[in-house]
Amino acid sequence: xxxxxxxxxxxxxxxxxxxxxxxxxxxxxxxxxxxxxxxxxxxxxxxxxxxxxxxxxxxxxxxxxxxxxxxxxxxxxxxxxxxxxxxxxxxxxxxxxxxxxxxxxxxxxxxxxxxxxxxxxxxxxxxxxxxxxxxxxxxxxxxxxxxxxxxxxxxxxxxxxxxxxxxxxxxxxxxxxxxxxxxxxxxxxxxxxxxxxxxxxxxxxxxxxxxxxxxxxxxxxxxxxxxxxxxxxxxxxxxxxxxxxxxxxxxxxxxxxxxxxxxxxxxxxxxxxxxxxxxxxxxxxxxxxxxxxxxxxxxxxxxxxxxxxxxxxxxxxxxxxxxxxxxxxxxxxxxxxxxxxxxxxxxxxxxxxxxxxxxxxxxxxxxxxxxxxxxxxxxxxxxxxxxxxxxxxxxxxxxxxxxxxxxxxxxxxxxxxxxxxxxxxxxxxxxxxxxxxxxxxxxxxxxxxxx
Numbered sequence: 458x459x460x461x462x463x464x465x466x467x468x469x470x471x472x473x474x475x476x477x478x479x480x481x482x483x484x485x486x487x488x489x490x491x492x493x494x495x496x497x498x499x500x501x502x503x504x505x506x507x508x509x510x511x512x513x514x515x516x517x518x519x520x521x522x523x524x525x526x527x528x529x530x531x532x533x534x535x536x537x538x539x540x541x542x543x544x545x546x547x548x549x550x551x552x553x554x555x556x557x558x559x560x561x562x563x564x565x566x567x568x569x570x571x572x573x574x575x576x577x578x579x580x581x582x583x584x585x586x587x588x589x590x591x592x593x594x595x596x597x598x599x600x601x602x603x604x605x606x607x608x609x610x611x612x613x614x615x616x617x618x619x620x621x622x623x624x625x626x627x628x629x630x631x632x633x634x635x636x637x638x639x640x641x642x643x644x645x646x647x648x649x650x651x652x653x654x655x656x657x658x659x660x661x662x663x664x665x666x667x668x669x670x671x672x673x674x675x676x677x678x679x680x681x682x683x684x685x686x687x688x689x690x691x692x693x694x695x696x697x698x699x700x701x702x703x704x705x706x707x708x709x710x711x712x713x714x715x716x717x718x719x720x721x722x723x724x725x726x727x728x729x730x731x732x733x734x735x736x737x738x739x740x741x742x743x744x745x746x747x748x749x750x751x752x753x754x755x756x757x758x759x760x761x762x763x764x765x766x767x768x769x770x771x772x773x774x775x776x777x778x779x780x781x782x783x784x785x786x787x788x789x790x791x792x793x794x795x796x797x798x799x800x801x802x803x804x805x806x807x808x809x810x811x812x813x814x815x816x817x818x819x820x821x822x823x824x825x826x827x828x829x830x831x832x833x834x835x836x837x838x839x840x841x842x843x844x845x846x847x848x849x850x851x852x853x854x855x856x857x858x859x860x861x862x863x864x865x866x867x868x869x870x871x872x873x874x875x876x877x878x879x880x881x882x883x884x885x886x887x888x889x890x891x892x893x894x895x896x897x898x899x900x901x902x903x904x905x906x907x908x
Contacts, residue, residue, distance in 0.1 A: 460634075460638060460641075461631070461634045461635060461638050464630065464634040464637070464638070465627065465630040465631045465634050466630075468626070468629075468630035468633075468634065469623070469626050469627050469630050472622075472626045472630070473619075473622070473623055473626055476619055476622050476623075476626070477619060480615040480618070480619055483611075483615065484608075484611060484612060484615060487608065487611055488608060491601065491604040491605075491607065491608055492580070492604075494604065495580055495599075495601040495604050496573050496580065496582055498532065499532070499580065499581070499582040499597040499598070499599060500571060500582055500584060500597070502532065502535070502537070502597045502599075503537070503582060503583075503584050503586075503595040503596070503597040504584065504586075504595075506537050506539070506595055506597065507539075507584075507586040507588070507593065507595050510539065510548060511539070511586060511588045511593055532599030532600070532601075533599060533600045533601075533602045534579060534598070534599055534600040535550070535597075535598070535599045536549070536550060536551055536553070536579070536596070536597070536598040536599065537549065537550045537595070537596070537597055537598075538550075538553055538556075538559060538595075538596040538598075539593055539594070539595050539596070540559070540560065540563060540593065540594040540596075541591070541592075541593055541594075542591060542592040542593070544560045544563055544594075547593075558576065559583070559596050562574060562583055562596075563583065563594050566583065566584075566585055566594065570584070570585070571583065571584045572584075576598065578600055579598045579599060579600055580598065580599065580600070580601060581596060581597065581598035582596070582597050582598075583595065583596045583597075640663055640669045640670075640673075641669060641672075643660075643661065644660050644661075644669075644672070644673055644676070647660040647661065648660060648676070651680070656680060656683055656684040656687055657684065658680075659677045659680060660673045660676055660677060660680075661673065662674050662677065704735040704736070704738040704739045705735070705739060707731075707735045708732045708735040708736055708739075711728050711731045711732045711735070712728065712732055714728065715728030715729075758801065759799050759800050759801055759883075759884075760799070760800075760801070760802075761797050761798075761799060761907060762797065762798055762799070762800045762801065762802045762805055763796055763797055764796045764797070764798055764805070764828070764835050764837070764904065765788075765796050765828060766802070767802055767805040767806040767809060768786070768809050768826070768828060768837060769786075770806050771806050771807075771809035771810040771813055772784050772786060772809075772813065772826065774806075774810055775810065775813040775814055775817055778814065778817070779817045782817055782823070782824065783823035783824070784813070784817075784823070784824050784825075784826060785823065785825055785826065786826045786827075786828065787825070787826070787827045787828070788828050789827065789828065789829040789830075789831075790828070790829065790830040790831075791830075794830035794831060794906075795830065795833075795835075795906045795907070796828075796830055796835060796906070797906060797907050798835060798884060798886075798904045798905065798906060798907050799884070799907040800883070800884040800904075801883075801884075804880045804883065804884075805880065805884065807876065807877075807880060808876070808877040808880040808881060808902070809837065809902075811873035811874060811876060811877045812839050812873075812874075812877060812900050812902070813826070813839060814873065815873055815874065815898075815900075816839050816840075816841035816843070816898070816900070817841075819841065819843040819844050819898070820841035820842055820843025820844070820897065821843070822841065822842040822843070823842075824839060824840070824841045825839070825840045825841075826838070826839055827840075830906065833905065833906045834903055834904070834905060834906060835903070835904045835905075835906050836901060836902070836903050836904075837901070837902045837904075838899060838900070838901045838902075839899070839900045840897065840898070840899040840900075841897050841898055841899075842896070842897040843897055843898065844894065844895060845892045845893050845894040845895055845896050845897055845898055846890070846892035846894070846898055847894055848894075851890065851892065854874060854890060855874050855875055855878045855888075855890075874890075877902075881902055881904070884904055884905075885904075885905055886902060886903050886904040886905065887902075887903045888900065888901070888902050888903075889901045889903075
């Protein structure tokens with residue numbers, strides 16, 4: 458079901474329920490008002506009857522009949538009955554078939570000044586009346602034809618008003634739900650026009666304050682990330698294709714040349730050695746790409762890891778690659794500081810290894826390593842005195858397969874730092890690079906401690 462239809466139905470049901478409830482309350486309270494007003498008329502009729510018939514001694518003549526003929530406020534099916542203190546009927550204006558029923562109501566006046574009750578379609582009231590030390594009980598009954606007619610008219614008005622209100626509620630719900638959802642429809646239309654080739658387009662953000670505007674802003678932020686991801690992917694594929702094509706082309710050319718021109722085993726061996734070296738480059742690049750994919754696939758399990766153990770392991774591996782290279786390690790910690798993080802030991806070791814390997818690769822001097830732990834944060838700083846990074850390359854140095862212009866001739870594929878950044882991001886840390894050309898580079902890794 459469309460959201461517009463659903464909103465219209467919900468709005469109609471709620472508004473109709475409120476309208477019907479209010480109508481029922483109006484009908485109910487008017488019904489109570491009619492009843493109270495009619496009982497008040499009956500009470501007035503009973504008291505007037507007591508003053509006229511009892512106080513003026515007209516119980517046994519035709520005075521009441523003559524009074525009724527001239528009474529403009531007479532009640533439909535009016536019935537007046539008077540009982541004495543011994544509960545004997547002493548007056549009635551019409552034959553009374555329910556005399557016993559009325560007499561049974563008299564004892565209930567012992568605790569009440571008056572009693573209201575119904576007898577069939579008639580509404581009745583009984584009041585006590587004192588005259589010269591003698592007690593009488595006056596019953597007044599009647600049918601409130603005018604009151605019920607007004608109540609029926611009110612009921613018809615309320616039914617018609619509810620039917621008309623229901624129609625207006627449906628139309629208003631349909632109209633306003635369309636108005637409310639119009640910005641969403643516009644966003645849908647704009648999104649349908651955005652494809653992979655024009656990710657630069659953005660949806661209209663409206664007033665930038667309400668929920669729909671926030672939805673549009675969030676979607677635009679997602680488009681920014683998608684556009685960056687597509688650009689990075691194109692760049693990555695382009696660089697990866699180039700890096701893979703070069704050694705494969707060299708391997709193919711070497712083998713073809715050897716197949717055509719080499720005549721003795723020594724030449725064959727030289728050609729195979731060249732091909733093997735080129736294939737090693739392909740394998741190394743493939744392994745680096747697989748490592749990058751492994752870090753970004755989100756399936757790595759995290760446990761409590763000692764940062765100093767990972768760092769010492771990485772230093773040991775780098776010293777095997779670069780024998781005789783000095784890698785002094787300086788600790789700046791206290792007994793209260795924790796060197797534990799929530800992460801993956803193998804990946805964290807790889808991140809430190811990549812940073813140390815780059816420092817040793819581009820610098821022939823000693824590489825200093827510092828490990829600090831303070832304020833629930835662990836910091837590893839690696840500083841070299843090598844060729845540094847050009848300012849133009851600094852913004853892209855963490856992109857996969859990107860290499861600075863001043864490292865031509867040094868073996869590498871520009872994947873190490875990209876993998877390192879992904880690993881540090883996975884550990885909810887940050888990596889900062891400060892470098893000057895021909896003065897050296899300082900890489901700082903910050904990790905949140907885990908206790």
